[in-house]
Amino acid sequence: MSILVTKSTRIICQGITGKSGLFHSQKCREYAEEYQPGTGVFAGGVTPGKGDSEVDGFPVFNSVAEARIKTGANTSMILVPPPFCADAILEAADAGMQLIVAITEGIPVMDMIRVRSAMKNSTARLIGPNCPGVITPGVAKIGIMPGYIHTPGRIGIISKSGTLTYEAAWQLGRVGMGQSTAVGIGGDPIAGTNFIDLLALFQSDPDTDGIMLIGEIGGSAEQEAAEYIQSHVTKPVAGFIAGQTAPPGKRMGHAGAIISGGGGTAAEKIAALRSVGAVIADSPAGMGDAMKQAMQ
């Protein structure tokens, strides 16, 4: 089963005629073709004004609605420049995309506040923005992560960070644990999907046995996740929190990674997660071992 990405996933890319849009669409198509040859998992793309054309074999449409009707797509990967991203997300939701994965980094917070408010009654699930995307190893990937570092298996990964997710998947692979699905929720202050949403999905997914949660400084999403784990999650949880040495008041790359007013420190998050039984690695080198320990 896995979560979010399954064999019925049909993907389009909004922004497919851009440099990175095309590059990552090609990579996602390659990955899907390897595991589901000939099924046309990656169905095409959208760039307003460039409809009725083709780019490297991908049909290009003017709108997401048109792409959905003509290709049967149910999932959109968004790689448009930041000023246009909020609009692209809302177009995808309006056109009936079930899963919207916003890769774009640098969207204004106010835009995401409006998106969240506008999507309140939408059934679409938004992942991101500013995230590596979602992969169900051996099925399909929607995003910019390298496919080969992920192996199929029964651990679900939820992470705020891109390369740290790759590191985690790599370490899990080395201790013989593949992944059911790995989801990057992004490092922005406001995200479409949070830890709790995904903890719920992984908890009820029969193909997931354990959950790896990778957080970082800023906000209190990890503490809220800990509360949720306490009351709703019976599967083993392991994790890591980045930014134990980060100074207060400084933004550490991600817009959301900032310790403000004494809140959002790594120490608080680690303590909260450990108090509900999660195995949290002290070192980023210990993520694989932490998961192994949690599974015993």
Add this chain to the structure above:
Amino acid sequence: MKIHEYQAKALFRQSDIAVPRGIVAKTADEAAAAFGELGSDLAVMKSQIHAGGRGKGRFQEYPDQAGVVLVRSSEEARENAVRMLGSTLVTLQTGKDGKQVNTLFVEQGLKIARELYLGIVVDRAVGGPVVIMSSEGGMEIEKVAEESPEKILSETFDASQGLFPYQARKLAYALDFSSKAVRNAEKLLPQLCRFFVDNDCSMVEINPLVLTEDDQLLALDAKMSFDDNAMFRHKALAELRDLSEEDPAEVEAGEAGLSYVNLDGSIGCLVNGAGLAMSTMDLIKLHGAEPANFLDVGGGANVDQVTEAFRIILRDDAVKAVLVNIFGGIMRCDVVVEALLEAYENVGFSVPLIVRLEGTNVEKARQMLNDSGRDIISAEDLTDAAQKVVASLSV
């Protein structure tokens, strides 16, 4: 992006948000003239730096001189300005090196009845903006939240709808405002919330927001920061940026597309990805040393970027060793090594360089490093990298 108090107050004034009358002074003569022009018998002179705690702060050159002073004559204004302008103010928030004061803001004195706190931020849990108020004006809100959380009032509002008048009244009544003050709050609070949304603010803080003896509400202080990601649609705001308030290395890094934060330790780091970069700092600390910086080179890591990153890291004299930690995904490790080797040549290394690579084509990349004949130490994994870089400090 942060701006100065006097700039923030000018923006407030444009948006019809009441502030005391004030004049910017960059010389002692201007400060003296400003006092005369304000025409009140009391004025406040405030150092304009981006850090808070100015009232309690003192100057390095004049240990008795406060960063914010009350003056009662033009002469007094001039004398204080002479000491303040060009001197270095150290406050709890500036760090021990302090900040040079180049601008003063001279404001009329007011007959203050009450000092309150007002802040607007984005509440991540709610996914929208929230206005926070407290009766404890002048105090740090974090301290109030810790010591007497019942004194913190808050109202979340919809970014498109703004704060409704009833919400403003709710806050005002909870703060025991008089009828006249409630009416003023009903006007001011929604205006402030609108200002926050329209200008893509990350934070607006008015501490204190004062209630005068005649029930007027004025922003006695104004602190604000803006969402860097939204500056593309606020060209006029972007021009208010004061580069002299920022770390020059961080500014330079930003221009090169690198995300860099200067820290106090001795191990320079070059990493791809913000999460991995933070983790690398943690790893160094865990092995008994301190990171000299946070540096996320981003997804590209081409020769130019790596060269620039090395230059910025090595300019810090405290750096005694450099750790490169790259997880090559889409970006292949062998391509990274090519860039590393070329940058290594360009920069001219004088401290040990430890490289930990993982990911696509890693075998080939390690071979290239070993064959390069350069004095570069290759690490097997994260722990090995940390041990090697820390060990290199004591050689």
